[in-house]
Every structure is written in C-alpha cells, then in structure tokens.
Amino acid sequence: xxxxxxxxxxxxxxxxxxxxxxxxxxxxxxxxxxxxxxxxxxxxxxxxxxxxxxxxxxxxxxxxxxxxxxxxxxxxxxxxxxxxxxxxxxxxxxxxxxxxxxxxxxxxxxxxxxxxxxxxxxxxxxxxxxxxxxxxxxxxxxxxxxxxxxxxxxxxxxxxxxxxxxxxxxxxxxxxxxxxxxxxxxxxxxxxxxxxxxxxxxxxxxxxxxxxxxxxxxxxxxxxxxxxxxxxxxxxxxxxxxxxxxxxxxxxxxxxxxxxxxxxxxxxxxxxxxxxxxxxxxxxxxxxxxxxxxxxxxxxxxxxxxxxxxx
Amino acid sequence: xxxxxxxxxxxxxxxxxxxxxxxxxxxxxxxxxxxxxxxxxxxxxxxxxxxxxxxxxxxxxxxxxxxxxxxxxxxxxxxxxxxxxxxxxxxxxxxxxxxxxxxxxxxxxxxxxxxxxxxxxxxxxxxxxxxxxxxxxxxxxxxxxxxxxxxxxxxxxxxxxxxxxxxxxxxxxxxxxxxxxxxxxxxxxxxxxxxxxxxxxxxxxxxxxxxxxxxxxxxxxxxxxxxxxxxxxxxxxxxxxxxxxxxxxxxxxxxxxxxxxxxxxxxxxxxxxxxxxxxxxxxxxxxxxxxxxxxxxxxxxxxxxxxxxxx
Numbered sequence: 374x375x376x377x378x379x380x381x382x383x384x385x386x387x388x389x390x391x392x393x394x395x396x397x398x399x400x401x402x403x404x405x406x407x408x409x410x411x412x413x414x415x416x417x418x419x420x421x422x423x424x425x426x427x428x429x430x431x432x433x434x435x436x437x438x439x440x441x442x443x444x445x446x447x448x449x450x451x452x453x454x455x456x457x458x459x460x461x462x463x464x465x466x467x468x469x470x471x472x473x474x475x476x477x478x479x480x481x482x483x484x485x486x487x488x489x490x491x492x493x494x495x496x497x498x499x500x501x502x503x504x505x506x507x508x509x510x511x512x513x514x515x516x517x518x519x520x521x522x523x524x525x526x527x528x529x530x531x532x533x534x535x536x537x538x539x540x541x542x543x544x545x546x547x548x549x550x551x552x553x554x555x556x557x558x559x560x561x562x563x564x565x566x567x568x569x570x571x572x573x574x575x576x577x578x579x580x581x582x583x584x585x586x587x588x589x590x591x592x593x594x595x596x597x598x599x600x601x602x603x604x605x606x607x608x609x610x611x612x613x614x615x616x617x618x619x620x621x622x623x624x625x626x627x628x629x630x631x632x633x634x635x636x637x638x639x640x641x642x643x644x645x646x647x648x649x650x651x652x653x654x655x656x657x658x659x660x661x662x663x664x665x666x667x668x669x670x671x672x673x674x675x676x677x678x679x680x681x682x683x684x
Numbered sequence: 685x686x687x688x689x690x691x692x693x694x695x696x697x698x699x700x701x702x703x704x705x706x707x708x709x710x711x712x713x714x715x716x717x718x719x720x721x722x723x724x725x726x727x728x729x730x731x732x733x734x735x736x737x738x739x740x741x742x743x744x745x746x747x748x749x750x751x752x753x754x755x756x757x758x759x760x761x762x763x764x765x766x767x768x769x770x771x772x773x774x775x776x777x778x779x780x781x782x783x784x785x786x787x788x789x790x791x792x793x794x795x796x797x798x799x800x801x802x803x804x805x806x807x808x809x810x811x812x813x814x815x816x817x818x819x820x821x822x823x824x825x826x827x828x829x830x831x832x833x834x835x836x837x838x839x840x841x842x843x844x845x846x847x848x849x850x851x852x853x854x855x856x857x858x859x860x861x862x863x864x865x866x867x868x869x870x871x872x873x874x875x876x877x878x879x880x881x882x883x884x885x886x887x888x889x890x891x892x893x894x895x896x897x898x899x900x901x902x903x904x905x906x907x908x909x910x911x912x913x914x915x916x917x918x919x920x921x922x923x924x925x926x927x928x929x930x931x932x933x934x935x936x937x938x939x940x941x942x943x944x945x946x947x948x949x950x951x952x953x954x955x956x957x958x959x960x961x962x963x964x965x966x967x968x969x970x971x972x973x974x975x976x977x978x979x980x981x982x983x984x985x986x987x988x989x990x991x992x993x994x995x
Binding site for chain 2: 438
C-alpha cells in the first residue's frame with residue numbers, strides 16, 4: 374500500500390497560523406507522529422506539504438530588506454521553504470520513527486513542477502499572497518511589475534499566477550528513493566514552478582502552485598494507491614454553515630463534481646482539495662481521502678474522512 | 685570514476701561576489717557547463733557547494749524584518765540556500781546536459797550534517813558571517829544572545845560556531861540516488877548543522893559548517909575516487925605574495941600538512957581547502973585536487989591543479 378500524504382498548513386504552523394520557527398517545529402513534530410504511525414503500520418509513504426504562511430514571511434523580508442539586499446523572486450521563496458520544511462520534517466520523522474523502533478530512512482528533495490508559460494494565470498493572476506499593504510506601498514511594487522489589488526478596508530494585496538501543475542519534474546528522483554526504501558518528502562508548496570522555454574531550457578517563474586493539485590499529480594507519478602489530503606477537518610461538508618450541514622462520506626468522482634459545480638466548496642479552501650481528490654481518481658487513481666491529520670491512519674486503511682472512489 | 689566536486693562561492697555569484705538572483709543564476713549556468721562536460725566524459729559526479737554570500741543576504745533580511753516577521757535561526761538559513769541553489773543547479777545542469785545530448789537525471793537533496801554539541805566552536809565562536817554593523821545595532825543582537833566582535837573601523841561583525849562535520853546524515857540518500865543513475869547535489873553549504881541530543885533526537889543548531897571539510901567527509905561517505913575542490917585559482921600557491929611564489933603540483937598529505945603547519949595557507953580561504961584535501965587522502969581517499977572551476981575536467985583525468993595523493 375503506497376500513500377501520498379499531502380499535509381496542509383495546519384500541520385506546519387501553530388495556533389492562528391503562527392509561523393515562528395518554534396511553532397513550525399512543534400507542529401511538524403506533532404504531524405510526524407501520525408505519519409510515523411502509518412509507516413510503522415507498513416504503509417509506503419510519500420509526503421508533500423503546503424508553504425503558504427512560510428512564503429508570506431519570506432515576501433515580507435524581501436520587501437523590508439529590498440534597499441539593502443536584492444529581493445528574490447517567488448519561485449526562489451518556494452525553494453527556500455522546501456529547504457526549511459524539508460529539514461524540519463526529516464528531523465521530526467527520523468525521531469518519530471526511532472521512538473517506534475522503525476528503521477526507515479527519510480529524504481527530502483528539492484522539487485520542480487512544470488507549468489505552461491501560456492497558463493491564463495500569468496496574464497490574469499488571481500491567487501492572493503503575502504500581507505496587506507497601504508496603497509502607497511503597494512503602488513511602489515506595482516511599478517516594479519507586480520500585480521496588487523485593492524481589497525478595501527484591509528488594504529492592497531498582491532495577486533500572482535497559480536498555474537495548473539503539468540508535471541512534477543523531479544518525480545523520478547522521488548520514485549527512485551522510494552524504491553530504495555526511503556520515505557520521501559517532495560513537491561513542497563506544490564513544487565517550484567518552472568516553464569520550459571521553446572529552446573528546451575527550464576526557467577523558474579513567479580507563481581505559486583496549489584499544493585493539493587500538485588499532490589494529485591505526484592500521486593499518479595509515483596503510482597500511489599491512495600491520495601490523502603490532510604487538513605483541519607475530518608470531512609468535506611455539504612451545505613456548510615446551514616442547518617442541513619452534513620459530512621460527506623463515500624462519493625464517486627461524478628457526484629463530487631456535481632457538488633462542486635453546485636458551489637458546495639469554498640474556492641480558496643475546500644475547493645482545490647475536492648478538485649485534487651477527484652482528479653486523482655478520474656485519472657486512474659484508486660481512491661482519494663480528505664480528512665484531518667489525526668485520521669490519516671484510518672483514511673489509508675479505508676474508513677475515515679471523505680472518500681472519493683469509483684463505486 | 686566517481687568524483688565529488690565541491691563548488692566554491694565563485695561558481696555561484698557574479699563579479700565582486702554579487703549575489704543578485706540574476707548573477708547567481710548566470711554564474712551557476714556557467715559552472716554547470718564544466719560539470720556537464722565531466723558527466724559527458726563518463727564521470728559519475730556528486731556535487732556540493734558553498735553558500736556564504738547567500739546566507740549573508742538571508743541574515744540581513746532577518747534583521748531588517750525582525751519587527752514584522754520572526755527571524756529564523758542560522759540552520760534554517762542554510763536550509764533555505766540548499767533549496768535555492770539546488771533549484772538553480774537542477775535547471776542549469778539539466779540544460780547543460782541536454783545540449784550535450786547526455787540523458788542523465790539530476791536531483792538535489794536537503795542534507796543535514798551532524799556536529800558535536802560539545803564542539804569548542806559553540807563556546808568560543810570564531811567564524812565571521814554576515815555584514816558589519818555599527819556598535820549600537822550590534823548591541824541589540826548581542827542582547828539577543830548572538831556573539832558580535834568589534835572589528836575596528838569596519839564596525840562589528842557576528843561570529844558563529846563552525847563545528848567539525850562528523851557525519852553527512854543524508855549521505856545514504858545521496859548514495860541511493862547515485863546508484864539509480866542520478867547526478868546528485870547534496871550537503872550544500874556544508875549541510876544543515878544538527879546535533880544529536882542524549883535522547884537521540886536531532887536538533888538544528890546555529891552554526892555554519894565549512895563546505896570543503898563537509899565535502900571531504902561526503903566524498904568518503906559516497907566512496908568517491910577523487911575529491912575536487914573547485915575555487916578561483918588553478919593551484920594552491922607556496923610563498924604566496926612573495927617573489928618566491930610558486931604553484932604546488934603533486935604533494936603527499938605529509939608534505940601538505942608540513943606546508944600548512946608552516947603557515948603557507950590563509951586560514952579563511954586556502955587553509956580549509958588544504959585541510960579538506962589532506963583529510964580525504966589521510967582517511968583512505970585516493971586523490972584530492974584543488975583547482976579552478978575551469979580545470980575540473982583535467983583535475984579528474986589527473987593532470988591539473990594541486991593534487992594531494994600518496995606517492
């Protein structure tokens with residue numbers, strides 16, 4: 374049984390999304406307890422993770438230090454978070470496995486995800502990132518070619534492309550390490566976005582990739598039996614926030630697409646998770662599960678969360 | 685023939701050490717031409733690299749943004765540079781190989797290096813990092829537990845531990861990928877320094893590891909035939925800066941230690957390279973070469989630079 378586990382932001386930040394080094398470290402230590410349990414149970418695990426709050430912090434540093442050191446582009450920020458989060462996961466998972474008497478090596482890979490230079494996101498960016506700024510400060514960054522939008526009372530916010538992930542370029546390395554017995558961390562933050570130029574050259578681009586959509590792609594590329602999207606709720610909920618609210622158990626991809634088309638899932642949160650879960654199954658995967666971090670063990674063994682599968 | 689190539693700062697920064705994203709990218713593209721030539725010639729390559737200017741930039745960002753986002757510790761900065769430099773190397777080397785018609789996959793690993801918590805560097809730090817600051821600003825950081833030293837007219841500078849690398853913890857993953865046919869980038873910046881606590885837990889520590897000493901260790905751990913330390917000069921020079929200055933060709937480890945003991949090599953630059961070259965051979969390696977990036981091909985084939993080997 375091979376499982377691709379996609380860890381959401383809550384697995385890597387403290388309460389209220391705190392991304393202090395200490396809170397990140399503690400959250401990851403907690404998360405790795407659950408992952409180690411899976412491994413101890415004989416599941417072959419490939420891990421991926423989000424990086425939203427971490428990239429947000431890096432962007433602020435870029436801005437505030439711009440007059441002294443050159444800011445780095447967004448793809449570099451993604452690469453930076455693969456380093457730090459990968460490192461924290463390695464230490465925490467090594468430890469969580471050792472305390473369970475499990476001897477399995479762990480590895481974290483710098484991972485690139487190919488996107489299309491013609492993706493509509495690059496001409497009409499939609500994904501908000503980083504902090505809100507007053508208009509005057511946003512204006513300076515607008516003049517540097519960034520896209521910022523007026524969000525009313527909160528201020529202005531940067532929007533960037535969130536292109537479709539087309540290929541996890543470093544999936545072969547993830548597979549090779551898996552075959553050698555490693556638990557692998559890869560495609561962190563959806564992978565570092567790169568485009569292939571007409572001459573074949575790869576080039577990093579300023580964008581963020583949805584980590585759940587990248588996870589669905591990676592799950593196929595590593596031939597995972599199950600894709601588990603770990604978040605902060607046990608299930609996707611129908612009619613959320615109404616008296617009719619009810620958790621979704623087992624659904625087919627067609628049912629799930631119908632619910633999504635009916636506007637059941639928020640575009641910024643549950644929407645991409647549902648889309649990723651459906652895609653994996655539509656494109657040949659056996660089963661996707663959306664559930665909480667605490668339930669990933671049950672999810673893999675087949676009885677927790679919202680499961681998308683063919684009947 | 686397996687070669688461990690350690691790339692110095694000049695392989696990753698522009699003129700005068702410029703570490704703008706564009707200059708870093710261009711320098712790495714140039715460096716990868718030389719590496720790709722080696723690979724095209726049938727050499728099995730493992731790459732490692734320095735990260736001094738890049739960490740310097742990250743420290744400045746930490747300082748300048750500290751009132752808005754939490755600064756991250758030095759081990760995290762190292763991890764961040766493994767992400768960005770690894771990413772740039774992946775793209776550039778992929779391309780340099782493709783233009784030579786060589787189909788070899790490339791991978792970059794987040795890599796930790798174990799050091800001793802009792803290393804003397806932690807009680808008496810000696811390695812200067814980052815920028816000079818006026819006394820008043822350094823004072824604030826001193827009060828936060830950092831060590832800063834008065835460097836006279838230039839200002840104050842932070843000094844940190846540069847502990848001995850004891851084990852490249854992620855060398856098994858580097859080996860596994862090498863065996864699967866990958867050219868692997870690992871132990872960037874000497875590796876992320878971690879200590880093993882008495883209870884077995886691994887913990888990142890605020891330190892920097894000399895990348896050449898880490899390279900010598902990694903070269904043994906991956907059973908390299910030759911360690912090549914690529915820098916900006918073709919040879920180590922005896923009586924440097926005097927009328928008797930002469931390049932060193934082939935030397936034994938014993939001769940090299942004698943030269944080093946006689947103060948022939950500057951402690952901050954050639955000294956650690958010489959120490960690394962000697963160690964690799966003393967500890968069972970066949971041959972170490974110190975030479976310029978442009979000559980790494982000849983160095984591996986056996987006829988360039990300063991070569992340390994048994995007679």
